[in-house]
Amino acid sequence: MVRLDENEISFPDPALYDSHEGVIAFGGDLSIERIWFAYQLGIFPWYNPGEEILWWCPDPRFVLFPNELKVSKSMRKILNREVFTFSENQNFKEVIKNCQQTSRNGQTGTWLSDELMNSFIKLHEHGFAKSIEVWQDEELVGGFYGLQIGNVFCGESMFAKVSNASKAGFINFIESHKDSLELIDCQSHTEHLESLGAKMISKKEFLKILYKNNER
Template sequence: MSLQIPWLDDDPDAPFPDPGAVRGLPDGLLAAGGDLSTTRLLNAYRQGIFPWYSEGQPILWWSPDPRTVLRTDGVRLSRRFRRTLRSSPWVARADTAFERVVARCADAPRPGQRGTWITPAMRAAYQRLHALGHAHSVEVYAGPEPDAALVGGIYGVAIGRMFFGESMFSDASGGSKAALASLAAWLHARGWPWIDAQVESPHLLALGAETVPRARFLDRVAALAAAPGGPGRWTTAFGARPVRQLAAPG
């Protein structure tokens, strides 16, 4: 018997199916179709839903149970990595190379994965979100110089006081960890408690991620996404943050 996936209509404000009411589909798959308009994407994230599909597939919308999150005060860096950071010249900045970060995330090889889910349509959609101040990146550079090489980064969507992580990459060992930890420290200082990490993986668990029941996740996301906080670039507020600051015991 073929699976009957709920299909979204053309109205970007059309409601998504209730995650708790969908039965008989792969865990977390809610719907297919629709588009990647800014309106639909922001509506999806506010409800704890995200797009995830491969080239040649229709747009697929997901809300896994359980959900994987990182507490912004709970990113775990090994003692060995912290020791390397003490003398590191790396510097973290925000929203200075969003398109490059997304491109590197799309190109980065993933164990057991052929191709990428960050399709050209997805890249264009998140670039639109970034241009409107809803999507952000944190970049880690090899040094403070204007022409320093990009060694790692992370990007995602921010709504209210909730950050929805999408992907990260490293071009030097530890680059993605430094980007994630820099982002988390900055968000924690501003009262943002969670980074959505979507789906569990050994790498995320090693960094301190934990899983929570979907119902709890959705309740908290609804409150955090409704909190005050408007769109806009983070470059000035984030500043230039030496990653050696992450070496302090946490």
């Protein structure tokens, strides 16, 4: 791994740098300039609060191509019944706060530190990060957030207070933007997203798609 200089925003080239687990650097800071630069390179921060910042670019990469989205018959019925309504960028702060507070199976805490959360809120204020909200009876019951880089959406975290809320929001988001989205970056594997059609691709293929979008 490479130690980052806090006074210089740079990273090892992820196309040339390989590590067994996908960590390519540590240290640095969580300035919005560094985070935005990292995501354009296919790198993201993931670490335990109170510990050194770790920067990842795993190989393989877990992604979803919008045209490969799988919607079960039961989910299609829920969507057709209009159990939920959806919005974008209407309440970013509440979405990310709920993501931070949601308990995860096998996790005793959260990887989303207050510092990282505040950086994403600033990224949203600068137009780089977006949120998807899921509503039921005018109450926020689910959602997710991430960064948009060209036609690639880099998903970060999601939450659901009622069954199927986050899944419905994810499906609605993809189907509403299927003509403008080329790829959803899911980062690491979850059975939840695999059931919707996400799969592993090589880091090389992922970076090729991402960099093509950076050039637009």
